[in-house]
Amino acid sequence: MRSTRVLLLLVASLSAIGLSTVASLEIAQFDAAIVLDAEGVLHVTEQLTATFYTPYHGIEREIPVSYRDSRGGNVTIDLDVDRIALDGGTVPYTARRVGRDLLLQIGDPNRTITGTHVYTIAYTVRRAIVFHDDYLQLYWNVTGNEWRIPIRQVTAAVILPGAVDRATVSSTSYVGGFGRTTRGGPTLISETGELRFSAGQLLPGEGLTIDVSIPRDQLPIEPPSTGQRVLWFLEANKYAMLPILALIGMILVWFRVGRDPRKRTIAPAFEPPAGMHPGEAGVLIDDRADLRDVSAMLIGLAVNGHLRIEEVDETEGLGDRVKALFGRSATEYRFVRRPGSTDDLSEVERLLLDAIFDEEHPEVRTLSSLENRFYTHLPAIKSKLYSGLIEKGYYPHNPERTRGFYRFLGLAGLGLGAVLGLYVQSLYLGIAVGACGLVVLAFSPIMPRKTKEGVRALEGLLGLSEYIRRAEVDRIEYHDAPEKSPKLFEKLLPYAIAMNLTSIWTKQFEGLLDEPPDWYVGRAPVFRANLFTLSMLYLTSGMERSFVSAPRTAPGGRSAWGGRSTFGGGFSGGGFGGGGGGGW
Numbered sequence: 001m002r003s004t005r006v007l008l009l010l011v012a013s014l015s016a017i018g019l020s021t022v023a024s025l026e027i028a029q030f031d032a033a034i035v036l037d038a039e040g041v042l043h044v045t046e047q048l049t050a051t052f053y054t055p056y057h058g059i060e061r062e063i064p065v066s067y068r069d070s071r072g073g074n075v076t077i078d079l080d081v082d083r084i085a086l087d088g089g090t091v092p093y094t095a096r097r098v099g100r101d102l103l104l105q106i107g108d109p110n111r112t113i114t115g116t117h118v119y120t121i122a123y124t125v126r127r128a129i130v131f132h133d134d135y136l137q138l139y140w141n142v143t144g145n146e147w148r149i150p151i152r153q154v155t156a157a158v159i160l161p162g163a164v165d166r167a168t169v170s171s172t173s174y175v176g177g178f179g180r181t182t183r184g185g186p187t188l189i190s191e192t193g194e195l196r197f198s199a200g201q202l203l204p205g206e207g208l209t210i211d212v213s214i215p216r217d218q219l220p221i222e223p224p225s226t227g228q229r230v231l232w233f234l235e236a237n238k239y240a241m242l243p244i245l246a247l248i249g250m251i252l253v254w255f256r257v258g259r260d261p262r263k264r265t266i267a268p269a270f271e272p273p274a275g276m277h278p279g280e281a282g283v284l285i286d287d288r289a290d291l292r293d294v295s296a297m298l299i300g301l302a303v304n305g306h307l308r309i310e311e312v313d314e315t316e317g318l319g320d321r322v323k324a325l326f327g328r329s330a331t332e333y334r335f336v337r338r339p340g341s342t343d344d345l346s347e348v349e350r351l352l353l354d355a356i357f358d359e360e361h362p363e364v365r366t367l368s369s370l371e372n373r374f375y376t377h378l379p380a381i382k383s384k385l386y387s388g389l390i391e392k393g394y395y396p397h398n399p400e401r402t403r404g405f406y407r408f409l410g411l412a413g414l415g416l417g418a419v420l421g422l423y424v425q426s427l428y429l430g431i432a433v434g435a436c437g438l439v440v441l442a443f444s445p446i447m448p449r450k451t452k453e454g455v456r457a458l459e460g461l462l463g464l465s466e467y468i469r470r471a472e473v474d475r476i477e478y479h480d481a482p483e484k485s486p487k488l489f490e491k492l493l494p495y496a497i498a499m500n501l502t503s504i505w506t507k508q509f510e511g512l513l514d515e516p517p518d519w520y521v522g523r524a525p526v527f528r529a530n531l532f533t534l535s536m537l538y539l540t541s542g543m544e545r546s547f548v549s550a551p552r553t554a555p556g557g558r559s560a561w562g563g564r565s566t567f568g569g570g571f572s573g574g575g576f577g578g579g580g581g582g583g584w
Helices: 002-024 226-236 238-258 278-286 291-303 318-325 345-354 374-391 401-421 428-448 451-468 484-499 502-507 528-549
Strands: 027-037 042-056 059-064 066-068 075-077 077-086 094-098 101-107 113-126 135-141 154-159 170-176 194-199 206-215 307-313 332-335 364-366 580-583
Touching: 002 042, 027 135, 042 059, 042 580, 059 113, 075 226, 077 101, 101 113, 154 206, 170 194, 194 206, 226 238, 238 428, 278 291, 278 345, 278 451, 278 484, 291 307, 291 345, 291 374, 291 484, 291 528, 318 502, 332 345, 332 528, 345 374, 374 401, 374 528, 401 428, 451 484, 451 502, 484 502, 484 528, 502 528
Parallel strands: 027 154
Antiparallel strands: 027 042, 042 113, 059 101, 059 580, 066 075, 077 113, 094 101, 135 206, 154 194, 170 206, 307 332, 332 364
């Protein structure tokens, strides 16, 4: 009961404060004259008759110059104050921008006044006409809906150019609080052709808004050009420049920390860079540790005598044969470990061997047995590939982490754009921030940077690639090129696989390969180079498919590897104009 009395007392106190404020100052008459000239410029004169019941320095008038449209974008108008007077004479005033409003503080800070006084505020407005397909719209909030004091009476006169036929003009008005659709009184046309609107007493928060439509043929004003609209939009929505700034910024960042040192002229090379195994070569080509690189590394281990690869016929029926016709080989592959030291291997090569030949399968392992199991070793193999190249001085940082960092920034920008678009209710701002995220995302693949040593090694690989592509000696003469032989074929085959040049490389040796290499045992009774090429393609695609396969219950899904494989009309408070004011 006591809390109820306290609440009632609080409400009564707030009401008394509001009544005393209303009683201390009011606008007895608000008369506005709005002249639209033939260029589409508004010349507005407001005459405010204010009655001060207690001493005040004067009044404040707040006029918006920046608005927000229905998509959250900013729309601005040009407003120039022409004249401010008190009782027909001069009066001190200050004009400053406060948020979206131009605040006019009118009066002498060194003296106060009481009684009834007339304030005249004249200003010119550009860009306040809305262009539609067949008509022009003057949608103007005469008083504004943010007055802190009551207004007893409002009149508004709209003066159109003399050439406009008043009979073709349609108009209406809205009265009340913001968003109200209550229509005002009928529009009157004076003897001189003025459109006259009026409203009775307006409480604080209420206002008068007019909506006038003029056929385009009655007032042939040229609409602003597309370029002008774009400039106005950028001026009002400076954040629209954010994607351009982000693009410039990312170009500068890439130029400083992401660009590789300049490559020299590429000369054909007949050997891979010293000490570089096929897996590292594949990474250095595109800055990515791909499944193809792992397959090439495994073939390289076979070529160097650490394992033997055998084909096992698993074709059981017509279904398997049909799969084979469509590129899904029914051949099973078996890996057989060969005895010998692994001291000459890199850490990642030993890691790959240990992943193939584990405790369960120390000597022999089929490719199918690696499905849904091998994927757990891929992150470590990938990391070792990168760290090995960093240790050799080819990269200053892990390329995957560099890409991931910029990818994270880009996705964060997209997320922030979505949040701003939804919660700040600004579609344009959300799009601008989201576009910044897309710019960063677009740059993320090219941000990994090689060192000077890394670029020199890349030059050697590109030279080797050129040799592999064009090693037909009957067409092109290479000075000091090694003689083509089965040994040369085997030596460079893993690098050709890493560079995705398997078919091209094997084609160069069609007449020279009469028997299979000792590390590969096929099913066919007769060895043919073209069949060996198909076997290599089936093998590498089968390895990539098996290596990456993961059960549905695996963390992260089915794959464990990333790689190749307000502004409108129809209510009080709408349109341009508006604002409010009070005493000070």
